[in-house]
Amino acid sequence: MSDDTIRLATVGRMLRRRWRLLAVLTLVGALVGYGVSVVFPPRYTATASVLLPGQWEQRELLTQVDIATSSVVVDRTAAALGWSGVDGEELRKQVAASAADGNIIKISGAADTPERAQRLSDVLARQFVTFAARISGGSTDSDTEAEALRQQVVQTNRRISELSKAADPGRSVESVQARTSLERLRTTLEKAMEKLDQADPANNKADLVVMGPAARPVGQTPPTRLHFIAAGAVLFFLLAVIGHLTVARANRRLRTGPEIAAALGSALLGTVDVPEEANVGRSPGRGPLVRMSRLLGTDTRWDVPPPQRSGDDADRSIRYRRVRARLRDQLPPNSGLLVLVPDEDPVADRAAGQLVAEATKEPDGAAPALRVVKIAVGRPTVPDREAESGALVVLGAGNWTAEDLSGIADACADSSHDLVGVVVAGTVRGRPARTSTAAPGDDSTPAPLPVSGTGSTGGTKKPARASGSTTGAAK
Structure with a gap:
């Protein structure tokens, strides 16, 4: 479980990198909402008002509300309507009553068409007035x-x-x-x-009065089909966002160099930078699932922080030379070293290749010879020890858990290889290579600097300075 706090920047990064997947899931949610709206037919509600003249207390109004929706009134309404297949028990689910200001009882009826809803409300109001007048002695x-x-x-x-x-x-x-x-x-x-x-x-108290017929409804009663579609889209979008954040919260991949070194039980020799590439980390292959994954953007991880900006190739090579220097200090001359790289870690693969390339720039025998071997992290197998003096593990940051690294350490111990250290590789955004001056540590010969007393400027002398120097020499 990751202890990192989920910030708005994390949510924003997830929306930027997974917007295609979120859009597809939102569309699927809208389709599901549409399907649910088909199961629930549209409903229309009409309301009739009944006036209660005179002085009425609140408890008396509540009693009239209960009478309006009582089984006797609803059964008489069902008998007066004469709808086939609709009895008082089913009709009771479609009617409602409430007390409004001004001694008014609002009687509502719901049906699948506006005409039926209007008729239901009118008949229910009349039956309520008739029954209330009879039980109140107003006959x-x-x-x-x-x-x-x-x-x-x-x-x-x-x-x-x-x-x-x-x-x-x-x-x-x-x-x-x-x-x-x-x-x-x-x-x-x-x-x-x-x-x-x-x-x-x-x-x-005068007799109850129905205040005109119920108005025919012009719109559906919520939730309408549009409400179902919007609710499905919002629900699926929120579930997708919460699912992404939950997976990121439960991520146990190690990201820092000390954590990775501790999991391997070895020392951290350094961290190196690898320039960002467009297709790094994408799933290989050409099948339909791979194309769909690339289209939705699920073939790359979204929870990895954006790469930091670094210097040019000369600046990045300094980190590799420092790692080579630490290896020279730990291993004897003319020794070999096994470099272990996970086969599903393209960043580590490129870092190991750069590490080997830096070794070619050094004199023969100055540093251990490197042999790169790819291993499967799920079931790692390390070659038996031959002429190597140890093993070096190169890993990409944030790709492997402590259990994965423990398996690599056990495989090295099983093959009698001593872990001399671990190198962690991270992706960075590169900068254009230098063109005006040579980079520090480059093998090219630097331009000559001016020497005091010679009149040299490192370039072509100006005619005036040349004339002055000749005159001084003649004197």
């Missing part, structure tokens, strides 16, 4: 009974008045008591009628 029979009771009370009051007038107008005790009892009866009846009027819901 015509109840109104008739209440009106008849009021007429009887009025007649009773009139009769009480007549009895009060017909009583003995004298001041006898019996007449006074009779009139007093009649007035008490009148007062009791009036209070009873007041309470009846207050308890009658028809006086405080």
Whole structure:
């Protein structure tokens, strides 16, 4: 597991190097979303509004919402619609109700066409109003009974008045008591009628009213087909990005020279630079899978940091000469050295070739003779020891794990080769070769420098200076 923090630069590098693959996966996600939208047919939702006049508490509004979607109302709606194959149980999944501001109940119905959705909402609203009026006592029979009771009370009051007038107008005790009892009866009846009027819901709350037919929906209810396509594309894109970052986080390849040397159990002799090439690291072959991999950009690693800029060939050769110098110090003269290079590491292969090329510039016997041998990291096999004094491992940075390098070390021990060191090669961006002056350490003869007192400038003398020098000499 890599301990490196995933930064925005890493994400940006992944997007630049894997944009083709991400684009293809995003397209695949959009196609998957389209396929899912086919499974789920389009839905249209229409809404009807029912007004509840009068004063209503919040809990009473919630009760009306529950009544609107109750099984009784939905079953009556299904019977009124008469749709084949649609019963109350299935219809209950397609209706909904909610309480809005202003004592309004919003009743919604969903269907596969706008016409069916509109009709479902209208029929459900009417069935709700009819059922709510029946259970609240607001029917015509109840109104008739209440009106008849009021007429009887009025007649009773009139009769009480007549009895009060017909009583003995004298001041006898019996007449006074009779009139007093009649007035008490009148007062009791009036209070009873007041309470009846207050308890009658028809006086405080009028009947529920449907506020017109539901509007026919003009668009589909989310999620639409476009939503499914967009969700599939975004989902696949995010999964691809997270997958790349997870793989990079779980990468156990060693990148630094000390880590590689510690895994091999040897010393780090140095790091060398290899100029970047366009096709380095790409999968060989010409099959359709290889071409597809190259087209998508998956034939090269994306988590490798961009190569740093370096000097020209002369500057890079200094690092190789330093490695050769360290080998001369460790090995006896006229000795041989086995150079082990993984067969799937083109950067290390080029570095080993450059190391051998630098050896040809040195006098015979000045440094150990190098013999390059390619090995398979998965199951490495090192040739038996002959005239070599040891083995040198050349590896590319960030390509191998500690287990891979441990296998190389075991193969060297099995073949009786002592590991004299490891050289780590890294890719760099080159600079154009120098043309004006010779590079340091080049085999070409440098231009002569001016010598004091001779008048030499390293080039053709000017005529004036030549004339002055001749005159001075004559004097």
